[in-house]
Amino acid sequence: MEFYKEIAIKNGQMCILRNAKESDAESFMRYFELAHGETDFLTTYPDESEHNLNKTAERLNAAKESKTNIEICAFVDNQLIGSAGNNMIHDRDKTRHRAGFGISIVKEYWGLGIGRALTESCIECAKKAGFLQLELDVVADNTTAIELYKRCGFVEFGRNPRGFKTREENWQELVLMRLELDSMN
Numbered sequence: 001m002e003f004y005k006e007i008a009i010k011n012g013q014m015c016i017l018r019n020a021k022e023s024d025a026e027s028f029m030r031y032f033e034l035a036h037g038e039t040d041f042l043t044t045y046p047d048e049s050e051h052n053l054n055k056t057a058e059r060l061n062a063a064k065e066s067k068t069n070i071e072i073c074a075f076v077d078n079q080l081i082g083s084a085g086n087n088m089i090h091d092r093d094k095t096r097h098r099a100g101f102g103i104s105i106v107k108e109y110w111g112l113g114i115g116r117a118l119t120e121s122c123i124e125c126a127k128k129a130g131f132l133q134l135e136l137d138v139v140a141d142n143t144t145a146i147e148l149y150k151r152c153g154f155v156e157f158g159r160n161p162r163g164f165k166t167r168e169e170n171w172q173e174l175v176l177m178r179l180e181l182d183s184m185n
């Protein structure tokens with residue numbers, strides 16, 4: 001899907017939100033590793049990323065060409081510093097209405113309104129794509145993300161106490177959240 005928006009963030013800088021393309025692959029990999037090393041709230045450790053320029057480029061291109069899925073990147077000063085995306089849960093008649101949502105931003109840019117803008121942009125794209133429900137899992141201790149999701153209309157529908165097991169052998173409870181897109185204003 002195509003997406004483009006410019007927003008002013010809370011420190012006065014401009015931020016461009018646009019779909020990632022093949023040529024963003026190298027910066028995307030750099031941002032991904034940085035952002036995934038700065039928090040323990042994400043599913044993937046930085047060393048579990050693809051580490052493959054061609055595969056990353058292919059994946060970004062596929063999302064851009066997709067009629068339903070999207071990866072929106074946030075650029076400040078021409079640097080890719082965050083991204084969020086929607087992916088169809090499963091391409092079957094009974095599940096085609098559901099998309100999964102994910103987001104991460106490099107720490108230096110937290111708290112500036114980029115997460116809110118990326119989430120709202122993905123909601124807009126999910127509606128345009130015809131999805132009826134957007135879903136996510138979030139670590140129960142991730143209060144910033146949970147607050148962001150609630151403000152965007154997501155509601156909790158369950159918990160998975162053993163959702164993640166960290167490399168330090170700690171359980172992380174996951175909160176399951178969903179947003180009904182066809183009942184939004």
Ligand SMILES: CC(C)(COP(=O)(O)OP(=O)(O)OC[C@H]1O[C@@H](n2cnc3c(N)ncnc32)[C@H](O)[C@@H]1OP(=O)(O)O)[C@@H](O)C(=O)NCCC(=O)NCCS
Nearest residue numbers: 041103104105110111112113114115116138144145147148
């Ligand atoms: C979670 C994350 C995406 C939020 O993005 P962000 O750009 O920092 O968030 P925003 O500045 O847009 O703030 C959005 C909301 O979050 C909440 N929030 C932001 N900073 C907060 C803080 N320090 N404490 C509590 N709530 C906070 C506020 O409710 C804010 O609402 P507002 O838009 O009405 O002000 C970002 O912190 C991040 O990438 N974290 C690491 C990866 C991660 O946890 N991803 C989510 C996995 S499910």
